[in-house]
Amino acid sequence: MLTYSYFGNKKAGFCEKPVPELAQATDAVVRVTLSSVCTSDLHIIGGFVPRAQKGVTLGHEGVGIVEKTGAGVKKFAPGDRVAINVETFCGECFFCRNGYVNNCTDKNGGWALGCRIDGMQAPFVRVPYADNCLNKIPDGVSDRQALFVGDILATGYWAADIAEISAQDEVLVLGGGPTGICCALCARLRGANVTVSEINAERRAFIKKNFPFLRVAGAEEALAYCAALPRGGADRVIEAAGGEDSFTQAWQAARPNAVVVLVAMYERAQKLPLPDMYGKNLIFKTGGVDGCKCDEILRLIAAGRLDTQPLITHTFPFERINQAFELFAAHADGVMKTAVTYRGV
Numbered sequence: 001m002l003t004y005s006y007f008g009n010k011k012a013g014f015c016e017k018p019v020p021e022l023a024q025a026t027d028a029v030v031r032v033t034l035s036s037v038c039t040s041d042l043h044i045i046g047g048f049v050p051r052a053q054k055g056v057t058l059g060h061e062g063v064g065i066v067e068k069t070g071a072g073v074k075k076f077a078p079g080d081r082v083a084i085n086v087e088t089f090c091g092e093c094f095f096c097r098n099g100y101v102n103n104c105t106d107k108n109g110g111w112a113l114g115c116r117i118d119g120m121q122a123p124f125v126r127v128p129y130a131d132n133c134l135n136k137i138p139d140g141v142s143d144r145q146a147l148f149v150g151d152i153l154a155t156g157y158w159a160a161d162i163a164e165i166s167a168q169d170e171v172l173v174l175g176g177g178p179t180g181i182c183c184a185l186c187a188r189l190r191g192a193n194v195t196v197s198e199i200n201a202e203r204r205a206f207i208k209k210n211f212p213f214l215r216v217a218g219a220e221e222a223l224a225y226c227a228a229l230p231r232g233g234a235d236r237v238i239e240a241a242g243g244e245d246s247f248t249q250a251w252q253a254a255r256p257n258a259v260v261v262l263v264a265m266y267e268r269a270q271k272l273p274l275p276d277m278y279g280k281n282l283i284f285k286t287g288g289v290d291g292c293k294c295d296e297i298l299r300l301i302a303a304g305r306l307d308t309q310p311l312i313t314h315t316f317p318f319e320r321i322n323q324a325f326e327l328f329a330a331h332a333d334g335v336m337k338t339a340v341t342y343r344g345v
């Protein structure tokens with residue numbers, strides 16, 4: 001089958017590989033029906049993910065149909081429609097038992113698919129620990145509705161969760177890209193008032209049009225809004241921009257004793273000026289999603305409470321995935337997310 005793989009030295013491209021087989025009793029092989037291009041794919045190609053393996057098939061966000069299951073897989077059978085989790089995890093180690101599946105100590109634990117083991121920019125993918133790492137897509141939920149469940153929606157849901165958001169909280173989300181929007185939608189589900197800070201006017205217009213229940217502002221306006229709040233800042237801040245100034249804005253916009261969640265994957269070290277923030281008594285939480293609440297997310301989608309389909313601004317057949325990457329990397333044509341479709345082997 002044709003795959004889209006990472007070759008090292010900032011290169012990726014098509015590569016012929018055998019169709020994956022079951023390697024362990026707990027594996028499933030899934031026929032991919034829809035996958036995506038993610039910023040993390042660009043990070044791998046750019047050389048910012050040292051653990052990424054040369055030769056690995058890229059792609060860690062997708063949905064499909066179970067093709068084969070190992071003898072140890074109890075929850076799934078061939079023919080089941082599934083969302084595939086970005087993280088594979090054993091379910092038994094200390095970290096898994098506490099819900100910290102990103103730090104699963106298994107050799108295939110955490111973010112392995114499309115990074116350390118072959119991912120889903122290919123017509124078939126082998127998924128380790130299938131019972132933990134696949135989620136059944138409810139009837140009535142389409143592939144496009146479920147596409148982001150295993151990665152950016154899992155991230156948004158987890159970020160809103162660890163931010164300890166209550167109803168009526170003022171939440172500031174920095175970054176109005178796909179991940180920031182998922183964080184904002186999940187914060188909103190908890191009854192918070194959500195402001196998205198986004199520097200790009202085209203993206204601000206996109207959010208206004210597609211998610212009119214979110215407040216959206218440029219960086220300066222968002223900071224001024226937070227500073228004028230009765231408690232002197234946002235109750236909760238989620239930093240999903242990863243820009244030059246966004247970490248500074250995150251702690252500056254927070255009220256005293258706020259929770260600041262750092263979701264962004266920074267390419268550079270950030271400055272933590274402790275003397276300047278002394279007495280503000282902030283709580284920082286840093287991440288790497290623990291993606292173990294995907295069934296809850298799918299239930300919310302099925303109930304009509306969460307809809308990320310507008311984020312799919314462009315769709316390409318797998319044969320033209322190069323173009324999906326180029327468009328996504330260039331931020332061209334108002335792209336938010338590119339979806340990739342498959343015809344089979």
Ligand SMILES: [Zn+2]
Nearest residue numbers: 038039040151
């Ligand atoms: Zn991703």
Ligand SMILES: [Zn+2]
Nearest residue numbers: 090093096104
């Ligand atoms: Zn584990």
